Amino acid sequence: MSASAQQIKNRISQEYKQGFVTELEANTFPPGLDEAVIHKLSTIKNEPEFMLEYRLKAFRHWQTMKSPEWAFVKFDPIDYQAISYYSAPKRKEDGPKSLDEIDPQVLDAYKKLGIPLDEQERLAGVAVDAVFDSVSVATTFKGKLKEAGVIFCPISEALRDHPELVKQYLGSVVPPADNYFAALNSAVFTDGSFVYIPKGVRCPMELSTYFRINAAKTGQFERTLIIADEGSHVSYLEGCTAPMRDENQLHAAVVELIALKDATIKYSTVQNWYPGDKEGKGGIYNFVTKRADCRGENSKVSWTQVETGSAITWKYPSCILTGDNSTGEFYSVALTNNYQQADTGTKMIHIGKNTRSTIISKGISAGRAQNTYRGLVKVLKSAAYARNYTQCDSLLIGDRCGAHTFPYVEVKQPSAQVEHEATTSKISEDQLFFCRQRGLSAEDAVSMIVNGFCKAVFKELPMEFAVEAQALLGLSLEGSVG
């Protein structure tokens, strides 16, 4: 190994900074899953009847399904009876009314993560919903949002306060039987965020949810539902971290977005679940279904994701372009290192006329990681003059990792225009030497080159997130230059 490679290795072997465990008293279900557990879940959350029915139906269907095997990832079968399906920090009666009532250790955990929940300390302009294991522990700026008519609350609360909205939209984009993990989520989801932006409202601040898995041997099944009514606009951010543990933990989320006529939803994710150690031990299984329905004319949904964590990522944020002239975008950076595996991409389903989609995917592999882009562009007969542009680039660091691309294109409409560009490159010794000869350390050089590679995606991120994402990318690189 050359000197530069050794240096890179040293610097990028930094520990996962968010790997701490918060010791606190929690209400945790014993491991296991059956209908009784679902009844108990629904009761604890005080849900309306239809929700219990929904869950049970999903559960029954899930039992008939098989774990999907088509993804380019390898893992041992998950024992679903060994997982606990509910864990919540103990708290007084009905949940905290104000921050004073939240367990100080939970507050402290978020503070350590750089997400203070105290509104005074928050950057103005970003409202946060904090989900700790199975429950939402705090939502900030609720009052200010309410003035604008925006509903931003834990989904468990929405089920109680706005059951008609939830009932109307839940499962309308990702039906309970959609896939194995979506069915499981529909049966056992515990919390997540609910957003409703009324007609013509431009949400006055960025909304964000910060997911934290803390308890051992639990799964996190979060559910997010965002509805942008006609002519509204919202930007939503999502962040995720978890402690370092030797066993794998399952995170199976479902996110549904609905954009009505002339509405815009921008959804950004910085995913930094614990990726496992250098030998591939531990880490989160991130099996997530994210889908948007651009239901109305001229609606627009933009997914931006920076995925650096998780032992395995299985995720395809997609857009169903139902409304005429609707637009779907997918900007992705997926970085895998050590033994991480990612099979990620998007689906763009063109149904309406003049629908447009853009896919920019940047995959970075280092160490012994495997990084797969899998994407589907489907143009139905109804989608006259649909257009898609796909650019899919892979960057390899070292010579023991892999990059794979599986683009699927199905076009049933002759007036459609579909473009696909793909490249695979390697950080060359020449690039590294050039940067070092200009005075940059090897690690800064790698960071700079990788950030340059991801530039087209980073510029889509909200400012605050872009800085975080760049820093995260630098930290997550752990491998060597061959």
Next chain:
Amino acid sequence: MLSIKNLHVSIADKPILKGINLQINAGEIHAIMGPNGSGKSTLAHVLSGKSGYTVTEGSVTYNTKNLLAMEAEIRAREGVFLAFQYPVEIPGVSNIYLLKAALNSIRKYQGQPEVDAMDFLTLVKEKVRLLDMDEKFLYRAVNEGFSGGEKKRNEILQMAILEPKLCIMDETDSGLDIDALKVVAQGVNSLRSPERSFIMVTHYQRLLDYIKPDFVHVLANGQIVKSGGADLALELEEKGYGWLEEQAAA
């Protein structure tokens, strides 16, 4: 400033440099000439810290320090600059970003405060004008889609901003048309100073028409076979390298 003593270098056990001796004082320009495969580029690479070369014998002292013991970036921060024969492209990284990062890492090492964005912009724009370059250059990705001449000019721009003490130019004239050559030479000449030394590796004499060297050394088969003043370059242009190689072999 730089003292090379009996330097032997191999690539994968194959000896390339076989006992180079060279003394360079502050303010001097030394041209290293020689036929293809004589070890010119190897010398430039070894001095600037590129990996893949094994020093089997000899020493290189740079301002009283052991140059060969330093990592490439430390050499750069100590003031050693290599203008590349084939400058690499770095997609997505703007020229100005690279320049600022490089300058600040050097300043930090030298115990100087980092330059702020405004001061830096003023500095860069001044240098850009000096080199007769378009400001748009600064915002384009490093060397991406640059013509051969633009890439070489970009190297000189970096040199002008980083203000190194020892500039090693590896075949900077290759691939340049006469106009670009003049601009590059002008840039280099503007950087000449009593504190700054240059090593110009070149195959042809024509660059030396514009940048007048104090010394010319001819490298053949891994050794300096002849040294002289600027006139030696003219002699080589006329006679070629053959006679020197024969002399050395004899």
